[in-house]
Amino acid sequence: MATTPTFDESLAWLRLLRAPGIGAATLRALVERHGSAQTAVERAPGDESLPAAARAALRTPDRAAEGADRHWLEQPDHHLLTCSGQDYPALLRDIPSAPAALLVHGDPAQLWSPQIAIVGARSASASGLANARSFARAFARAGNVVTSGLAEGIDGAAHGAALDAGGATIAVLGTGPDVIYPRQHRELAARIAAHGALVSEFPPGTEGRPEHFPRRNRIISGLSLGTLVIEAGLNSGSLITARLAAEQGREVFALPGSIHSPLARGCHRLIRDGAWLVETADEVLEQLRGVGARLADHLRERLGQDEKSAPVRRSGTTADPDYARLLAALDQTPAALDELAERSGLGAAALSSMLLVLELDGVVISASGGRYALAP
Amino acid sequence: MATTPTFDESLAWLRLLRAPGIGAATLRALVERHGSAQTAVERAPGDESLPAAARAALRTPDRAAEGADRHWLEQPDHHLLTCSGQDYPALLRDIPSAPAALLVHGDPAQLWSPQIAIVGARSASASGLANARSFARAFARAGNVVTSGLAEGIDGAAHGAALDAGGATIAVLGTGPDVIYPRQHRELAARIAAHGALVSEFPPGTEGRPEHFPRRNRIISGLSLGTLVIEAGLNSGSLITARLAAEQGREVFALPGSIHSPLARGCHRLIRDGAWLVETADEVLEQLRGVGARLADHLRERLGQDEKSAPVRRSGTTADPDYARLLAALDQTPAALDELAERSGLGAAALSSMLLVLELDGVVISASGGRYALAP
Numbered sequence: 001m002a003t004t005p006t007f008d009e010s011l012a013w014l015r016l017l018r019a020p021g022i023g024a025a026t027l028r029a030l031v032e033r034h035g036s037a038q039t040a041v042e043r044a045p046g047d048e049s050l051p052a053a054a055r056a057a058l059r060t061p062d063r064a065a066e067g068a069d070r071h072w073l074e075q076p077d078h079h080l081l082t083c084s085g086q087d088y089p090a091l092l093r094d095i096p097s098a099p100a101a102l103l104v105h106g107d108p109a110q111l112w113s114p115q116i117a118i119v120g121a122r123s124a125s126a127s128g129l130a131n132a133r134s135f136a137r138a139f140a141r142a143g144n145v146v147t148s149g150l151a152e153g154i155d156g157a158a159h160g161a162a163l164d165a166g167g168a169t170i171a172v173l174g175t176g177p178d179v180i181y182p183r184q185h186r187e188l189a190a191r192i193a194a195h196g197a198l199v200s201e202f203p204p205g206t207e208g209r210p211e212h213f214p215r216r217n218r219i220i221s222g223l224s225l226g227t228l229v230i231e232a233g234l235n236s237g238s239l240i241t242a243r244l245a246a247e248q249g250r251e252v253f254a255l256p257g258s259i260h261s262p263l264a265r266g267c268h269r270l271i272r273d274g275a276w277l278v279e280t281a282d283e284v285l286e287q288l289r290g291v292g293a294r295l296a297d298h299l300r301e302r303l304g305q306d307e308k309s310a311p312v313r314r315s316g317t318t319a320d321p322d323y324a325r326l327l328a329a330l331d332q333t334p335a336a337l338d339e340l341a342e343r344s345g346l347g348a349a350a351l352s353s354m355l356l357v358l359e360l361d362g363v364v365i366s367a368s369g370g371r372y373a374l375a376p
Numbered sequence: 377m378a379t380t381p382t383f384d385e386s387l388a389w390l391r392l393l394r395a396p397g398i399g400a401a402t403l404r405a406l407v408e409r410h411g412s413a414q415t416a417v418e419r420a421p422g423d424e425s426l427p428a429a430a431r432a433a434l435r436t437p438d439r440a441a442e443g444a445d446r447h448w449l450e451q452p453d454h455h456l457l458t459c460s461g462q463d464y465p466a467l468l469r470d471i472p473s474a475p476a477a478l479l480v481h482g483d484p485a486q487l488w489s490p491q492i493a494i495v496g497a498r499s500a501s502a503s504g505l506a507n508a509r510s511f512a513r514a515f516a517r518a519g520n521v522v523t524s525g526l527a528e529g530i531d532g533a534a535h536g537a538a539l540d541a542g543g544a545t546i547a548v549l550g551t552g553p554d555v556i557y558p559r560q561h562r563e564l565a566a567r568i569a570a571h572g573a574l575v576s577e578f579p580p581g582t583e584g585r586p587e588h589f590p591r592r593n594r595i596i597s598g599l600s601l602g603t604l605v606i607e608a609g610l611n612s613g614s615l616i617t618a619r620l621a622a623e624q625g626r627e628v629f630a631l632p633g634s635i636h637s638p639l640a641r642g643c644h645r646l647i648r649d650g651a652w653l654v655e656t657a658d659e660v661l662e663q664l665r666g667v668g669a670r671l672a673d674h675l676r677e678r679l680g681q682d683e684k685s686a687p688v689r690r691s692g693t694t695a696d697p698d699y700a701r702l703l704a705a706l707d708q709t710p711a712a713l714d715e716l717a718e719r720s721g722l723g724a725a726a727l728s729s730m731l732l733v734l735e736l737d738g739v740v741i742s743a744s745g746g747r748y749a750l751a752p
Contacts, residue, residue: 256632259655271653279635
């Protein structure tokens with residue numbers, strides 16, 4: 001396993017990340033084939049296996065982007081972790097469609113701490129916010145890092161309470177690591193960078209786009225031993241995070257609530273679908289004890305050996321009957337989510353996360369207007 | 377299958393029910409062996425297989441009790457249904473430890489209507505009471521009888537709302553059919569008798585005793601296609617009803633609530649143990665559609681044939697590992713519930729209902745001070 005990349009190697013990785021049409025799997029294979037990102041960038045213009053747009057972009061350097069990347073990499077506490085590097089967190093490496101690289105502002109060692117994700121509605125209720133704070137405090141006091149998405153509502157409450165309890169917290173961004181969204185969380189983000197880490201798979205300067213946030217969710221769940229959903233409506237992005245967590249083989253926990261609260265509906269759906277109904281933080285901690293042991297094994301492995309063959313990628317998608325129905329509903333003509341829901345009989349929340357997984361696997365491409373098609 | 381018993385036969389049944397030490401199974405076997413309750417009473421004093429106390433009681437008539445029984449039987453809308461009679465409700469006959477006879481004040485035909493049990497805390501919250509009323513109304517409007525236990529709180533709210541919606545409701549009592557407990561439900565009980573039925577397995581004049589209420593619960597769940605628990609603390613009798621329902625192979629439904637409400641804890645435990653988490657009455661009705669078809673089959677059977685062999689009694693208790701642990705923890709020295717909980721590792725709520733089932737099966741006897749021992 002490679003050691004931490006040099007400055008120039010990191011710069012070359014960022015250039016590859018910015019090249020259009022190169023997915024995580026392609027990028028990984030490319031760097032592996034050429035032995036380094038720098039060599040991959042040099043040889044890319046002549047590499048017929050790459051999309052024309054990627055070759056063109058790698059042929060002509062974008063000085064402004066390179067300046068931004070240099071600037072970002074030069075600052076203290078800014079790190080690039082590549083999937084082949086030894087610092088890349090083991091639990092995240094395990095997931096299908098793991099990001100090729102992570103940009104970290106803060107302490108990258110925190111990514112190896114046992115993490116519990118707390119996610120939920122942006123428009124949370126007062127009691128939802130209080131619950132997020134109380135569970136985050138308890139997780140932090142028990143020595144866990146609280147991981148979330150820096151969004152308004154539940155996310156922000158969880159990050160803040162973990163810090164207030166003297167713990168660490170990790171925020172995974174749907175923007176570049178230097179773009180803080182929402183703006184009112186700038187101060188919170190600074191505290192997180194100082195006592196934890198801001199993590200992104202997007203190059204510096206990348207603005208938030210709607211499609212970034214579901215992608216971001218797979219990293220939140222993938223970094224974590226388990227994901228706790230505090231409050232979620234039926235259309236909440238938190239349900240995507242929870243579904244991804246389950247698909248990643250991680251534990252999913254949900255708080256029940258009143259049958260009259262729309263923000264409890266999503267949690268109730270998760271519980272019906274097999275998530276653990278929890279009333280206390282101790283129940284979550286108890287349940288995760290075994291999973292934590294797995295992380296400890298990974299950690300021992302990492303400390304005990306420097307060389308390791310690339311892990312086998314796992315993807316259970318093809319064997320899953322829901323995925324089979326979705327694949328049968330897709331063809332090469334882009335179709336809207338509603339249309340796919342009707343064709344496949346699957347719900348919109350489920351569809352969104354499944355399409356994301358398939359997109360990250362390179363099976364599906366997303367077209368304009370939120371439409372999806374089979375990759376050519 | 378026998379037709380409705382005559383007045384004198386009913387009187388003889390009540391006398392057998394009053395005899396000490398004759399359980400439901402013994403009573404059924406006795407009547408079957410002698411061809412009628414009247415013959416069984418006549419021959420009982422010389423029947424060496426009966427406990428001495430029972431023989432003594434059947435030798436010397438208790439004039440006061442007989443007067444009470446006569447008086448009760450003579451009144452209009454008072455009926456005795458015996459387990460060998462064709463009017464005895466089919467779903468209840470199916471359960472282990474079905475009562476040997478039911479005393480009904482009201483319309484016995486309602487016992488054959490599809491019933492849904494609504495149970496819950498006596499000290500319910502305002503929102504729990506509102507939920508009980510709203511689910512009861514919806515069940516009644518969909519043509520179901522709402523069955524409950526006439527207790528304060530959830531039970532009373534469910535009975536009342538079913539009646540207000542123009543539906544029928546059945547109250548199963550832990551007292552004789554002429555003893556209304558709690559007293560403030562006298563008016564409600566009169567309405568129930570007029571638009572449904574009051575049901576009891578205890579002879580007229582029987583006062584409520586603590587041990588009657590868990591017994592009563594098995595009849596509530598046994599009459600019903602499914603049981604919905606609205607609100608329940610961790611020590612609620614409703615959890616016993618729910619456990620009995622599950623052991624009877626019936627559906628159990630529970631409403632989730634706030635993690636901060638002690639009255640949601642019991643429901644959450646049920647959901648974790650496999651009860652359906654429900655948010656709406658429609659979900660319950662949808663789930664029970666298939667079970668309702670089973671009742672319809674029974675009804676067709678009853679209408680189509682007058683003679684039928686006695687149904688085979690089902691009892692899954694011996695194969696169940698929890699029961700095996702409980703039986704291993706019991707011996708012939710009476711032990712308190714706490715002691716049994718410690719010996720078996722089982723929770724108090726589970727133990728209570730399991731001990732009840734074993735007691736009704738004649739395997740366990742209850743001694744003074746809430747202690748239990750294996751039957752000699």
